[in-house]
Amino acid sequence: MSSSHLEQNHIDQDEFIQKAGKIGTFEWDLVKGISTWSKGFEALYGFPNGGFKGKNSVEWSKLLHPEDKKKVADATAYGLKHENELNIEFRVIWPDKSVHHLMTRAKIVRNAKKKAIRVIGVNIDITERKQVESNLSYLAQVSKVLSSSLDYNKTLKAVADLGVPEIADWCAVDMLTADNQIHRLAVAHIDPKKVKWAIELNKKDPPDINDETNGLTKVLTKGETQFYPVITDEMLVASARDEEHLKLARKLQLSSVMMLPIIIQDKPVGAISFIYSESGRKYTQADLTVAQEVAARAALAIHNARLFTESQKAVSVRDEFISVASHELKTPVTSLKMYTQVILEQMKRKGEDQMIIPLKKMETQINKLTLLIDDLLNISKLQLGKLEFHEEFFDLQEVVVDTIESVQASSIQHKITIKGTLTKKVWGDKYRIAQVITNLLTNAIKYSPEAHKVVVHVGETKHNAEITVQDYGIGITKEQQKKIFTRFYRVSGPEARTFPGLGIGLYISSEIVRRHHGKIDVKSIKGKGSKFCFTMPFTKQTHE
Ligand code: ADP
Helix, strand or coil: CCHHHHHHHHHHHHHHHHHHCCEEEEEEECCCCEEEECHHHHHHCCCCCCCCCCCCHHHHHCCECHHHHHHHHHHHHHHHHHCCEEEEEEEEECCCCCEEEEEEEEEEEECCCCCEEEEEEEEEECHHHHHHHHHHHHHHHHHHHHCCCCCHHHHHHHHHHHHCCCCCCEEEEEEECCCCCEEEEEEEECCHHHHHHHHHHHHHCCCCCCCCCCHHHHHHHHCCCEEECCCCHHHHHHHCCCHHHHHHHHHHCCCEEEEEEEEECCEEEEEEEEEECCCCCCCCHHHHHHHHHHHHHHHHHHHHHHHHHHHHHHHHHHHHHHHHHHHHHHHHHHHHHHHHHHHHHHHHHHCCHHHHHHHHHHHHHHHHHHHHHHHHHHHHHHHHCCCCCCCEEECHHHHHHHHHHHHHCCCCCCEEEEECCCCCCEEECHHHHHHHHHHHHHHHHHCCCCCCEEEEEEEECCCEEEEEEEECCCCCCHHHHCCCCCCCCCCCCHHHHCCCCCCCHHHHHHHHHHHCCCCEEEEEECCCEEEEEEEEECCCCCCC
């Protein structure tokens, strides 16, 4: 390619560059060590036409970002040796210190001896594309961070840190406190010294929520986004409170600012600010869209975290209520039970048979009430880790027989039978284990209204005793089987509504069995019946 040809080419390119402003051609004569370039090429490096005086690669390489110098030198050296083309991406620093991304696409011309003698190519400004890539990767990281924890103080700090230096030179998060003050939650800059300085400055001269000229105040009080793509010195002068403030603003070298409200249920709760300063970069409409998305995701994360905290509080209020109510109910029900027994005894002695049947029914109902209250008491103790266990070696078979007897006493329809025997004693709290068996038996009766029998199997493996309670009732679907041991879970649906209960018996039973180092599970076929099985170790266990 002749030099005049190249000139002509430059002129055509320049017309194109005028329009696009993003491409410049160059020719590098390796024999003479001289480079020539088009006007547009200089613009890519932040120089006016004819402003860049360098004629050789040494001058040119001074414009490269320090972190990319080696990469460019290595890729060029390799290309000149082994390739016919150069394809390199790198950053350059303009005279105004701003950073831009460029890409080189060049042909390598070789002489007859295959030695590279000339490189002819284009430089293309890819800053915008790089920015879009950074924006998208930032957004992806923000989503990940925000969903990683419910501690939004922590996650918002991480969001600010992730913003620099790709998305901003400065990134800050400010929150409105309950007493309507501005609390700077996070501030990030690539230079830790500057972060420290900004924190001190914020403490010394905190932004005033009543200062309506302040952009941050507008964001926090009115929920208005503040977008200043270009900050001029006139703008700084106009917005400065006083001389000192102006000096400070100038020192910050603000060049472009976006401040977005974090809005929850139509109310601003905080703001996230992205600032370009020393890099001299300018925010575009596309950057604003990304920042708005970040603010929206932050809002959602904060909202979720607050809802979670509120629901936690509601749960602890409920637990507290259950604990107090069950305590208060226990005393009158205990004396009711005692007086009923006294009257029943008297009636028996006097032979007043017509009173005995209703009194017995009354006693059965009081027993049910007592069990319910006990369950409630136990559950609140379990929550607080205060459920006591008095362990010893005991005869489990005996406990099973006694428990069956007492449950059988209040059930006429079902006949409870026992199969199998145990040869060894088990280690545990016999009253708690009786509670588990009672629970399984009463459930077996309750959930098999059409059946007439419940079978209890007693068996053993090498290390464990195994108790199985089998009924022929309504059964439990596979899906529900996974949930029935959780607190307050009750099978829903019209059928379930006919059975009274609180959904805590199996939860308590499973906790008791777990504390005994045993296992509890269920096998069931809907409509056919259920088989609940739990194990108890024969040897003494130490607690966790
Ligand atoms: P509840 O007080 O509701 O009986 P549980 O914790 O004892 O509470 O049981 C939880 C749920 O498991 C019950 O609501 C019921 O739907 C189901 N369930 C428990 N035992 C049986 C059983 N033997 N047959 C069918 N469903 C059962």
